[in-house]
Each structure stands twice: as C-alpha cells, then as structure tokens.
Amino acid sequence: MSFLLPCPNCGPRDVAEFTHGGQLGNGPHNLPEPQEERWFHRLGCRRWFVAVRDVRDNSVAHTRWLDEDSVG
Template sequence: MFIINCPYCGEREQSEFKAGGEAHIVRPKQPTELSDDQWAEYLFMRKNIKGVQFERWVHVHGCRKWFNVVRDTSNDMIKAVYKMGEKPPSI
C-alpha cells in the first residue's frame, strides 16, 4: 500500500484514493466529426506502460479532487503529483 501526496491534502494512505487510468487523454471536442477508428482510439486504446506512467487519481475518501500522478508501475514509486490542468513535469 503506497502513500500518495494529494496536492490538496498532503500525504495520505493509498486506500483513500482511487485510480482513474491513463492521464492526458482529452475528450474530443467534436466527437461527431470523428471516424469510428478515431473515436475508438479515444475510447479504448491505453498504453498500460511497465515503467513510468502518467495517471489520474482521485482522493475519493478525502477532498474528492482529481489530480495527476507520475508513477513507475514496475515498483510503485511515485515521481510527481500535479493538479489537473497543470503542465506535466518532464520525467
């Protein structure tokens, strides 16, 4: 069980959070203009990296805010956390 540094609340146990999958996948502004393949790309395709991955997490049993986490999925080490809308750190 790891510890996540919520950008709003500080360090908390992992059990207070919920993972929300890969980060920086923007919902298309005009879905109707997309082909089936383009829409499927948004809907289904995820990288699922072994290594450093940019992810969304929500402090579900806390402030209920969504934010981004940079986590090494091979050893669960968290490299950075940053708020929604902020620029991802270069890692």
C-alpha cells in the first residue's frame, strides 16, 4: 500500500516516510468511512499530526497538528 500523505509542515509525501500511530478516540475500528489517525513524520519534520483518512481509497480530507486539538 502506497499513497501520499500531506504533512502540515512538509506537504504531500509518500506514506513510507511516516509512522502510523493508530486511530484517535475509542470508536469502532475498520469502518468504511473517514477516520482520524495519528501520524508521525519520521523521515521529515519528526512531528505528530492527525489525518482524516478515508480508508476506502486512502484519500486524506484534512490534516492538523496533534496538539492543536484535544485527543479523543
């Protein structure tokens, strides 16, 4: 699986540069709808952010820094 993930700092980069930090909140998993996920830009700015990703086609609707909003 490869797709572009838009880092809020660096712009769109290959997902291989990032570490997946799991879903936010306590909602059910693997639903076919957009979900909020933590991502760490391991090979870039080394910051955590949140991406709203549609798991059906890996399109990312929105990203924000993880510390901009409450978690969960």
